[in-house]
Amino acid sequence: MPAMESLSDEELISQFRGQGCQAGDKRIDILFERHYPRVSLWCLRFTGNRDTAADLSQEIFLNVHKHLDSFRGDAKFSTWLYTITRNQCRNKWRATQATPEESMEPIIEASAADSAPDAYSLLETSELAGRMKQLMQDALEPIEQRVMTLHYVDEMPLESITRLLGLTNASGAKAYIVSARRKLNAAAARSKGGPNVHK
Amino acid sequence: MSTSNWEREVMRRALEQTADCPVLDELTAESRSVVVEAHLKSCAHCQNELALFSEFSTADVRPQEAGDVSWVAVKTAERVKAALSPAPWWKTIFAPQFVKQASFGMAALLMVASGAFYASRTSTEPAFPSETPTASTLRASSIQLIEPLEDINSTPSSFQWEEFTNCSDYQVIVSEVDRMQIWSSRTTKSGMPIPEQLKKQVLPGKTLLWKVIAYDAAGKQLAESETRKFRVAVK
Ligand SMILES: [Zn+2]
Numbered sequence: 269m270p271a272m273e274s275l276s277d278e279e280l281i282s283q284f285r286g287q288g289c290q291a292g293d294k295r296i297d298i299l300f301e302r303h304y305p306r307v308s309l310w311c312l313r314f315t316g317n318r319d320t321a322a323d324l325s326q327e328i329f330l331n332v333h334k335h336l337d338s339f340r341g342d343a344k345f346s347t348w349l350y351t352i353t354r355n356q357c358r359n360k361w362r363a364t365q366a367t368p369e370e371s372m373e374p375i376i377e378a379s380a381a382d383s384a385p386d387a388y389s390l391l392e393t394s395e396l397a398g399r400m401k402q403l404m405q406d407a408l409e410p411i412e413q414r415v416m417t418l419h420y421v422d423e424m425p426l427e428s429i430t431r432l433l434g435l436t437n438a439s440g441a442k443a444y445i446v447s448a449r450r451k452l453n454a455a456a457a458r459s460k461g462g463p464n465v466h467k
Numbered sequence: 468m469s470t471s472n473w474e475r476e477v478m479r480r481a482l483e484q485t486a487d488c489p490v491l492d493e494l495t496a497e498s499r500s501v502v503v504e505a506h507l508k509s510c511a512h513c514q515n516e517l518a519l520f521s522e523f524s525t526a527d528v529r530p531q532e533a534g535d536v537s538w539v540a541v542k543t544a545e546r547v548k549a550a551l552s553p554a555p556w557w558k559t560i561f562a563p564q565f566v567k568q569a570s571f572g573m574a575a576l577l578m579v580a581s582g583a584f585y586a587s588r589t590s591t592e593p594a595f596p597s598e599t600p601t602a603s604t605l606r607a608s609s610i611q612l613i614e615p616l617e618d619i620n621s622t623p624s625s626f627q628w629e630e631f632t633n634c635s636d637y638q639v640i641v642s643e644v645d646r647m648q649i650w651s652s653r654t655t656k657s658g659m660p661i662p663e664q665l666k667k668q669v670l671p672g673k674t675l676l677w678k679v680i681a682y683d684a685a686g687k688q689l690a691e692s693e694t695r696k697f698r699v700a701v702k
Pocket of ligand 1: 485487488489506510511512513514
């Protein structure tokens with residue numbers, strides 16, 4: 269079916285909707301075949317286990333299929349699929365973690381945790397977050413910012429971050445978070461004009 | 468809120484999307500608008516989003532995971548196909564056309580993916596921070612550093628520099644980009660193997676700085692190299 273194969277992802281979806289969204293539509297096969305490898309790779313890196321990855325990736329595509337009619341015509345399928353993939357991975361991880369925060373406690377180094385809250389105790393959290401954003405921009409390298417985002421915003425397990433970003437050092441993502449926190453502390457101390465509490 | 472939860476909240480807010488952030492489709496557009504481009508330059512969140520998306524869409528399959536990726540992709544295809552098919556599931560799974568397509572898709576991915584990855588990763592990263600030294604800080608009578616310099620492919624095994632005349636010994640100093648010293652050692656030779664303890668701190672994608680200072684027999688400083696950076700490529 270050469271004509272259909274040469275259509276873009278978005279054209280396939282638009283035609284599929286025109287047909288009244290029949291299950292088993294050839295267009296959906298073609299569309300999904302293009303993306304199985306990418307999603308599989310992401311799930312595999314996220315879970316570190318091929319059985320769990322296959323479960324997750326299957327759920328993602330069935331979810332995508334279920335919501336195809338809510339896909340905006342002017343959007344890009346690849347970014348939409350990516351967003352769904354990321355959310356589903358996060359939900360899956362949260363569901364298996366009764367207390368995700370506690371499990372990640374050890375990465376917070378005593379030296380880093382001690383000084384920051386005292387230094388900023390009078391500032392509102394949001395104002396502080398704004399300043400922290402600037403510090404991150406100034407003091408951290410792209411790879412460190414990426415690790416911090418996956419850790420704090422996506423709440424991704426450290427081993428998943430290590431695999432997703434291909435970090436080959438012995439302690440993986442944890443080492444980046446430790447060094448990023450130290451840099452942020454040092455930068456915060458400098459920006460206040462006060463003495464740097466860390467040697 | 469406990470200290471760690473409060474910190475976590477500050478970090479999360481600092482890194483999450485703001486009202487000004489464009490949607491991913493705008494960030495990934497082939498020609499970004501001037502406004503989006505300007506925003507991207509100043510927003511770590513959007514830089515991260517873009518980098519992670521390119522990780523998703525163009526990441527190279529590493530040799531050790533190739534077998535598992537194929538397995539997951541084929542399993543996913545089988546199950547999705549079965550779940551969506553109005554026909555009995557076993558008919559669909561054994562249809563020859565389907566099997567051919569699934570394996571072709573995977574082969575294409577494995578071939579196309581190699582090479583595209585590193586280029587896309589580096590293109591989304593901003594240049595080094597301006598405080599990072601450049602070759603222009605070179606001094607006239609300084610020690611010349613040989614390696615490691617700039618971007619390298621694997622963790623270096625030693626530091627090498629050119630011999631400086633009349634010098635008794637050298638000190639090698641390694642620091643992070645914010646100038647915090649993380650290691651220092653002395654030697655009488657014009658090179659030094661990198662110990663395991665320091666190798667652990669040489670993280671892929673992270674820039675480190677190093678310099679060498681030459682001393683005479685009385686311990687007086689004779690010369691100093693420029694400070695140079697090096698960074699091991701990710702993967
Ligand atoms: Zn933004």
